[in-house]
Amino acid sequence: MVASPVAAARTPGLDARVATSITEIHRDDWDQCFPGEPEAYDYLLTVEKAGIAGFDFCYATVYEGGYLVAAMPGFITRYALDTTLEPGRIRDAIAKLRRIWPGFLTLPLACLGSPCTETGNIGFHPSVGEARQEALFEALLNCFETFAKSRKCVLGALKDVPQPVAPGIERTIQAHGYAPLGGMPTAWLPIDFPDMDTYFARLSSGTRKDMRRKLKARDKVRVEYQTELGDYLPRVMELYHDTRSRSDWQFEELTPAYFEGILKSMPGRSFCAMYFVNDQLLAANLLVHSEHTLIDKFFCMDETAGRPYNLYYLSWFENIGYCLKHGMTRYQSGQAYYTNKVRLGSQLTPNEMYFRHRNPFLQRLLRAISPFFAADETAGVDKAEAKSGEAVSAEVKPA
Known part of the structure; x- marks a missing residue:
């Protein structure tokens, strides 16, 4: 099944197009381009159907000979440039200006x-060698930029591209005028130990x-694994919103349909770990997984009632235990709060953000001020052995 040509670009032998729903693309075709990826077709379909305010989702694809050979999800939104600014005077000043000009620094x-x-x-089809990736990505990017122009988007970006990228991909990004902004690394722990005792032995004294x-x-804590939220949904959303309100960086706001949809659409590949004390639900941890990788999507908790039980750390060891029990080799705990993750053995894989304004003058201006807007939470991870602050217990992991 081929995506409808909302925007299409023709390159000899290639058919590049953008679909406005992933349902216009065959599930197997998409997943073949992302082998072993937990957040594949069913996950993206759930995100699309979750009713997340302010986002229009789309999917850039390249077909060759009728087969999907390259793909990447995308979205349209109005983006506030100060989203990743650290709290402080600059961010406060921008907030004040927005009271007068609501669209200030929002593009x-x-x-x-x-x-x-x-x-x-x-994503590339497994049959695509690295030498072919540059041409396919060029076709995909050209098509997406045509689509973006039709939607009157003046700012283009690529979000959280894992580094390093293949030389051909890097050349294409640079040739299109995108500038690096700096992204937040992904923290992950290799499960290359046979049991918890061995893991503990690797940590510092x-x-x-x-x-x-x-x-x-x-x-004192009871842990339950749930594959549906049922009557607990209102409490889970209460915990989510309470935790999100304590986060400095807020982009998307997830909905009940997201949390319910992940569990319903990914049976056998998702679950929610719930943490009870005296039958009171104090924390919920949404996780998705493939055969070898467990991804910790969101941990949210009642800050006041949950703090005495160190639920964030309990969830960390609970998740490692799940990996050991099910033969998984990678526990991925996402972005942010790196100090504690590193002291608990995690590695950091760098990601890069790229951006481009269609106006060359404004692009030069944005490049000049981009260091102020770059997200960097890795400062201080060299001091990871310092005693951790309890603030991490209020963590909500961003996607």
Whole structure:
């Protein structure tokens, strides 16, 4: 099944087009371009149907001989340039100006990637060698830019592209005038140990001591794995909104349909770990997985009632235990809060943001001020062995 040509670009032998619904693309065709990816077709369909305000989702594709050979999700939104600014005087000043000019530093954006996935992977059919990727990505990017122009988007971007990229992909991005902005790395822990004792032995003595102290409350907490939220949905959403309100960076706001939809549309590949104390639900952890990778999508908790039980750390070890039990080799805990993740053994894979304004003068201006808007939470990870602050217990992991 071929996507409807909302925007199409013709390159000899290639048919590039943008679909406005992933249902216009065959599930198997899409998933073949993203082998082993937990956030594949069914996940993206759930995101599309979740009613997330302010986003129009789309899907850039390239076909060759009737077969899907390259693909990438995308979205259209109005983007506030100060989204990734650290709290402080500059951000406060922008907020004040928005009271007078609501659209100040807010531009219509067309972005490749998804606001709800961990990274912005470029998908290629397994038969596509690296030498062919440059031409296919060129066709995909040309088509998406035509689509963006038709939607009157002045700002284009690629979100969270894992680094390093193939030389041909990098050449294409640069040739199209995109500038790097700096992105937030993805934290992940290789599960290359046979049991929890071996994992503990790899941690520093200070971290082991701290974790054993934090996990003393484990016996007071009941953990349940749920594949549907049912009557717990209102409480889960309460925990989500409470946790989100404490986050400095807010992009998309997820809906009940997102949380319910993930569990319904990904049976056997998703679950919600719920943390109870005296039958009171104090934390919920939404996870998705493939055969080998467990992705921690969102951990949200009652900050006041949950803090004494160190539920964030309990969830960390609970998730590692799940990986060990099911033979998974990668626990991916996402972006942000790197200090604690690194001290618990995580590695950081860099991601890059790229942006381009259609006006060359404004693009030069944005390049000049881009360091102020770059997201960087990795400062201080070299001090990861310092005693962790309890603020991380209020974590909500962004997608």
